[in-house]
Amino acid sequence: MTPPPVRIAVPRKGRPLEAVLDRVGELADAASVADDIATTLRYEKGLTKGDHHDARGVYERLAAYSTPDEPTAPDYTLLRDSRVGKPRRIVFDSLTVTVAGTRVELIGREEPFRALRTHEFALGFDSADLVLEEVVGLRPEPLTSIADVNERIDPVDTDVRVASGLGDTVYHTLLATPDAHGSAGVDRAFLDAYSGPVCISPRYERLVEAVLGTAVTEGLAFTYPDADHDEEEAAIADAGVGVYLTVTGSTARDHGLTVGEQLFPSETVLMENQHEATGERVASVRQALTTAPTETAIPPQ
Secondary structure, three states: OOOOOEEEEEEOOHHHHHHHHHHHHHHOOOHHHHHHHHHHHHHHHHHHHOOOOOOOOHHHHHHHHOOOOOOOOOEEEEEEOOOOOOOEEEEEEEEEEEEOOEEEEEEEEOOHHHHHHOOOOOEEEEEHHHHHHHOEOOOOOOOOOHHHOHHHEOOOOOOEEEEEEOOOOEEEEEEEOHHHHOOOOOOHHHHHHOOEEEEOOHHHHHHHHHHHOHHHHOOEEEEOOOOOOOOHHHHHHHHOEEEEEEOOOHHHHHOOOEEEEEEEEEOEEEEEEOOOOOOHHHHHHHHHHOOOOOOEOOOOO
16 A cells, blocks of 8 residues: 655745745756746736736636646645735645655645644744744844754744754845944944834744844834835835845845844744654655755754
8 A cells, every 4th residue: 555645834835935846856856847836836926916917817827737637746726815906826735746765745835834833744844934933932142043943942832843944045134224323333233232213024023032132122112114115125214223034135225224234044944843753754754855965954952
């Protein structure tokens, strides 16, 4: 009897899913299908944002992307989108591949980390940001690396631990206007001495507290972008100081901001529910997924 596939929770869309597809596509000799999925989802994102138009309706496109008679072909599904006038978006649903001689089924979830927390999966991929937002303990000292995340997870809160990072790093970066930082460097020392508003995304308040440490954040007043700001960097420029996921820094500089210290890496991570991650097949898949030169090493637990 053929054993069931090892099921892995993955994001339904976005940069973290593309990082997973790159890793799994390489390991499973499925780079072309991984590229096809990424291309399809980028196209659908463009439609959702209004960057281009397709005469086909969403159900016609969904049918065109589907191959129901091929069990290992990728499947897609519809997701409600928050944008006005764009209530349905095509996102990733599932894909079956072979990794380390074991059938693996990637299953799309809106919140893979939470799916692992509720013991639906043994393995899963998600942004490290979600771990910081939900279960990493707040301490006076800052959290600076992915490798230190597990040490801050209370085992009473969850059985989930970070196994490795995929190396698709974008940094939460400190930004400030010249008027705000003056002659000081835009770094943790500047923020430690600073008192005033710090603009962040609303959902990142706990993450920023963990990254900066409560000894620093006690003197700060968090503010959030409002509807008048098309770009988060514009809101930070108005506030004077902020923290934002910065790729190149070009948009920040366009708004007169100084790009300062990289505070913490926003990285896609492989996670495991230690209670569920048992058996040789799960172990072999986990080992294959965490053996790559670009990964972020995690100390053994």
